[in-house]
Amino acid sequence: MLSRECHPGPMKTIGLIGGMSWESSAEYYRLLNELVRERLGGLHSARCVLHSVDFAEIERLQVAGEWERAGDVLAAAAKGLEAAGADLVLICTNTMHKVAGQVESVLSVPLLHLGDATAEAVRAAGERRVGLLGTAFTMEQDFYRDRLASHGLEVLVPDEAGRDVVHRVIYEELCLGVVRDESRAAYQEVIAALVRDGAEGVILGCTEIELLIGQEHSPVPVFPTTRLHAEAAVDAALRA
Incomplete structure (x- = not known):
């Protein structure tokens, strides 16, 4: 039997810049969906889009201190998420909030700072x-x-x-x-x-x-x- 429950308004789409590492990105995806289900009940799940980067590339840039280049990678991912319909964006890693300003500067939707x-x-x-x-x-x-x-x-x-x-x-x-x-x-x-x-x-x-x-x-x-x-x-x- 299908749930008759519905959300009282449109659910916004969450954009995720993930892959740093994908182990924690999987936790984000699980938590987002569990939390939406807990709050709305029935078969509800989170509206989200994910851009998962290659962490090896990012880690090399971290070690080399090339934060601006790493920020360029994440900023491009953020722009792609917004183009895909994200209403807000998350950087799914604490460390890469070092480039949060660089990412935020390319967005017209909010960046939710961890x-x-x-x-x-x-x-x-x-x-x-x-x-x-x-x-x-x-x-x-x-x-x-x-x-x-x-x-x-x-x-x-x-x-x-x-x-x-x-x-x-x-x-x-x-x-x-x-x-x-x-x-x-x-x-x-x-x-x-x-x-x-x-x-x-x-x-x-x-x-x-x-x-x-x-x-x-x-x-x-x-x-x-x-x-x-x-x-x-x-x-x-x-x-x-």
Whole structure:
């Protein structure tokens, strides 16, 4: 029997710049569809279009520091998504928000910034001092930490050894779909150190980290950026 439920207004189409890595992009797709089904019921699913890049190309540009060229790749993808009917666009990776301005400049539809969605969730939880886990680019450069700080958050990052562990596990394991108990334990040690330094919560600031760490692995609240970004996108897509 087919569902008789219908959405009270037109659902907007979500454009996804994915593939960085596709492991987390698959999580985005699953979450978007599950969230729409939860909110609308029946057989509803998300309206979305995906441009999945070759991550090896992007990773080479990251390591070489050629961020403008990487931004050109993502900007071209964003323009393609808008041409395909996207009403809003998501960059499905924290690290590549370094080029968010470059991507936003070619769009006439909104770019939903992952850092904003995350910061809003942290503030709503009543937290102000948070630890940040992510790639070395995200933890060590200003583009992401400053975005969070613009929302009134104080951001702590692991020490050098902790940053090395977190970054290595992302690129050598999680981006390849490898989830190891030993790496989870290492991340828990990094989280414990951040808590000792005063972190009231921890931002899982790489979209793959949610494959490894959940709330049950942390003594303080964790903020899963993939889920938070997906929730914000569905809010926007269903807003009248």
